[in-house]
């Protein structure tokens with residue numbers, strides 16, 4: 256039975272899903288050395304934001320297949336190290352969107368009305384109404400940095416509060432911003448004009464310290480800044496300095512460069528600053544959502560099914576994935592076949608998406624083809640996560656082409672590989688959207704279902720040749736399940752595809768190539 260290690264507190268709903276397929280060990284707050292010691296036992300890990308899955312932990316893992324992050328940000332996982340090792344990293348991209356957006360909005364309103372400190376003062380037996388004269392957000396300008404899932408929801412709600420919204424997001428179109436009632440502007444404009452700034456971007460090399468002393472100097476002296484995205488996007492010392500010097504109006508932070516927050520100048524500041532301990536996703540609803548979302552993906556991967564929100568393989572929505580699944584199997588199967596026909600050392604692969612397939616996102620099919628191509632060499636070490644990297648490292652030149660006019664089947668896939676056994680191609684299609692059919696080998700038309708053990712011959716189409724091969728196989732006690740010949744012209748070159756009940760015993764291939772008229776013979780095992 257598979258084993259899953261749950262390293263951070265996650266909702267019971269997730270544990271129950273995992274328990275359907277695995278032994279689940281909940282062991283939170285483990286020090287890194289202990290994680291390194293026990294990780295070889297586990298097939299899957301489930302984390303929130305506390306556990307850091309470092310390169311050292313990933314390197315120590317010998318059977319880990321998946322790391323599930325019950326939340327959005329995967330910056331606490333060394334994703335490149337996981338990818339290199341073929342470990343899928345999944346997250347829950349939408350499970351806590353509303354929770355994080357509402358926390359940002361709550362922070363903005365709390366900042367405006369000094370609610371945390373006013374509350375504390377009443378609890379301390381004071382009644383000081385003059386101290387807490389706030390500001391309205393109505394008709395004020397909110398600058399949203401990052402107009403993704405959370406930023407969009409914040410913008411929509413803030414619009415309903417009567418705010419004017421400016422947005423900065425270099426990856427979003429002006430039309431999308433307009434649909435959300437936002438004006439897309441550059442960052443300097445947003446810094447200059449905003450009364451409130453809310454951050455909803457990932458932490459990347461480009462966004463680290465985005466709000467530094469220089470940026471703060473461009474802002475209104477009354478501006479209030481909210482960060483419920485990631486620590487490290489704001490230079491905390493520069494921010495504390497700016498608040499202290501009255502250069503900005505205040506700030507509300509849920510996330511910090513180092514968590515838990517240690518010694519910090521921010522702690523000494525007054526009612527203008529609100530600090531929460533990374534609570535953006537901490538609602539009952541969000542915790543159930545993310546736990547279920549990630550546990551289901553871990554369960555699926557442990558059962559050999561694809562994950563719907565993997566961050567290191569092409570992300571596909573479940574319905575798209577459902578539609579593509581048979582094509583991924585087709586791609587993997589013919590990738591495997593062409594890899595064996597062209598020989599061990601492949602240096603070129605052309606992937607041609609034909610007919611209806613030419614209209615879709617080809618990336619998953621390309622990856623599945625590479626996985627199949629490399630599967631003889633790498634066996635279970637190659638998967639959807641590392642297939643592209645492995646192909647690149649092996650110097651395989653991969654070319655993707657499309658031909659929408661090729662309509663012999665509604666959609667078909669043609670792979671051509673060049674390797675140590677020469678150049679070979681296989682075309683495959685789906686029958687009734689499910690069953691795989693090989694429709695050509697080296698451009699000779701055939702119509703066969705792939706089977707576990709197959710023999711291919713290239714030969715001269717002439718009387719008696721099929722009989723000779725049949726007798727030869729019979730003399731070695733090899734049973735033929737089915738056989739088909741594909742040819743372009745009568746008595747010209749042809750290909751024979753033979754499905755065998757058993758693997759071809761050693762040495763027979765050599766005997767087959769000695770039969771007059773046979774130019775070459777290959778075996779393929781799937």
Ligand SMILES: NC(=O)c1ccc[n+]([C@@H]2O[C@H](COP(=O)([O-])OP(=O)(O)OC[C@H]3O[C@@H](n4cnc5c(N)ncnc54)[C@H](O)[C@@H]3O)[C@@H](O)[C@H]2O)c1
Pocket residue numbers: 326327328329348351352355400401402403404405406423424425426427455456457458459461462483484485509510533534535536537
């Ligand atoms: N505080 C919490 O508990 C909590 C909870 C959930 C999410 N988050 C964090 O909130 C952030 C946003 O999450 P999301 O789900 O909206 O992500 P998202 O991917 O939907 O949106 C992020 C947006 O940022 C934009 N972006 C990327 N680089 C940018 C740059 N250099 N400048 C401006 N925009 C840039 C992207 O185009 C995208 O639209 C993430 O950092 C996530 O980890 C925090």
Ligand SMILES: O=C(O)CC[C@@H](O)C(=O)O
Pocket residue numbers: 303304305325326327328329351533535536537
């Ligand atoms: O696990 C958490 O509570 C934080 C989650 C949040 O930071 C996220 O990126 O989804």
